[in-house]
Amino acid sequence: MSLLKNSLKIFLCISILISCQNEELLFENAICIQNINTIDPSDGLKKNQTVIIKNGKIHKIVATDSLNLSGKNTIVDGTGKYLIPGLWDAHVHFAYIEEMAPSMFDLFLTHGITSVRDTGGKVDFVKGWKDKALANPTDAPRVMMAGPLLDGEPNVYDGSDAAHPELSVGLATVEDVTSQIEMLVSKNVDLLKAYEMLTPEQFEQIMALAKKNRLKVTGHVPLSMDAITASNLGLNSIEHMRNLEISCASNAEELWEQRKKLLKNEKNLTGGELRSSIHTAQREIAIANYDEERANKVLATLKKNDTWQIPTQALNTFFTRKYFARNDWQESYALLPDTIGQDWLDNSKALANAETPKAKEAWNQWNYMMVKKIHDTGIPIMAGTDTPIAFLTPGLSLHEELAVLVEDVGLSTLDALKAATINPAKYFSLHNELGSVKENMWADLVILDANPLENIKNTTKIYAVIKQGKLHDKDMLNARIQKLKN
Ligand SMILES: [Zn+2]
Incomplete structure (x- = not known):
């Protein structure tokens, strides 16, 4: 009986492990903006969110501490930053x-x-x-x-x-x-x-x-x-x-x-x-x-x-x-x-x-x-x-x-x-x-260095822009600006 119980326990553990791995696998090759403050125009500010972007869309938004991310993703540290549409x-x-x-x-x-x-x-x-x-x-x-x-x-x-x-x-x-x-x-x-x-x-x-x-x-x-x-x-x-x-x-x-x-x-x-x-x-x-x-x-x-x-x-x-x-x-x-x-x-x-x-x-x-x-x-x-x-x-x-x-x-x-x-x-x-900023929307997003709800001029403090799932980071944005200047 105890053998059966133990086998069942092991089976359950393996199942959980597999499902966890699957959950991580889902997020491979995704852009994961970790620990960011999201600002949705209807719902307002939510702190410490992790936003997963895949196939051009916002795939998932979860509380940061509920997610273990695989290293096979592009991880953006959103700490202290703000995400707007x-x-x-x-x-x-x-x-x-x-x-x-x-x-x-x-x-x-x-x-x-x-x-x-x-x-x-x-x-x-x-x-x-x-x-x-x-x-x-x-x-x-x-x-x-x-x-x-x-x-x-x-x-x-x-x-x-x-x-x-x-x-x-x-x-x-x-x-x-x-x-x-x-x-x-x-x-x-x-x-x-x-x-x-x-x-x-x-x-x-x-x-x-x-x-x-x-x-x-x-x-x-x-x-x-x-x-x-x-x-x-x-x-x-x-x-x-x-x-x-x-x-x-x-x-x-x-x-x-x-x-x-x-x-x-x-x-x-x-x-x-x-x-x-x-x-x-x-x-x-x-x-x-x-x-x-x-x-x-x-x-x-x-x-x-x-x-x-x-x-x-x-x-x-x-x-x-x-x-x-x-x-x-x-x-x-x-x-x-x-x-x-x-x-x-x-x-x-x-x-x-x-x-x-x-x-x-x-x-x-x-x-x-x-x-x-x-x-x-x-x-x-x-x-x-x-x-x-x-x-x-x-x-x-x-x-x-x-x-x-x-x-x-x-x-x-x-x-x-x-x-x-x-x-x-x-x-x-x-x-x-x-x-x-909701799941299943096209990932057209802007990451800001400061909170635009506190000061609207903070919309100019752009850290990165995401267009239909592509991350344009600070270096890429600067390169575009340099190209315009030349
Ligand atoms: Zn006009």
């Missing part, structure tokens, strides 16, 4: 400065940005970069693209000067809208972008075709429409809060009458000139006549319709915060192609000394107030920059956006992280694959 810049333009595009993958990845949303440019040019990213998923950020800005006539980004490269198509009729979207659908765009010179009829057609093709539409509210109407027609998101100020003004009716006249374009201005002349004539007045009750009504509509916001606060406060005047900012120009870096440096220095017009201060305050109000209303926000417009260095500018959202707008650090991780993933219905 890979970041998104939800508003970029590969086609704004075409010579810049070849540097953008490296700039994004070395700054912890593992996904971007391109919000407008020549479709074949942007698709070229999207295809390159798809062919190199462990070395390039994921690219989601809108194709060109769908604009009316005269179109704003018409290629007439360096500040208005040909990012848009000028569509004369509703039929033009239809044929353009059919073409874009054939190129597999991920969303559509509506722009400021569209007529209401053209905008309605965009919304109808987007619905038919199950595409989201982002945009600037067209100058011919108010935000409530655009939102009620199903606009999924608004960039820069563009044209929101007029709908929130007590004298909106008067401004609409004036706008209708201005839109007749009697002076035959270019699209760019016409658009900025209208904003110059009306924005300042609209803000001075801000009406809380109207604003509440507008935001309640956006909330009801789930119209998200990409408030681009670093860009919107360009004239007041003047990030481009800072030494650390100007140093980032060394990462850009030579001629562009020098040009940005010269222009940044010239603009740094220019006096800030009073109206820009009011615009600044309206922005911070409005973004906080949008957030408090429960409307989702995505962090986007508009890089490489306005000396916004690709990559670095996303960290600036996060800093403004926390330090000036007043979002919590966790909410700012959400805006650059889980929210963009949700926007594209990718939240079951991306944007969280």
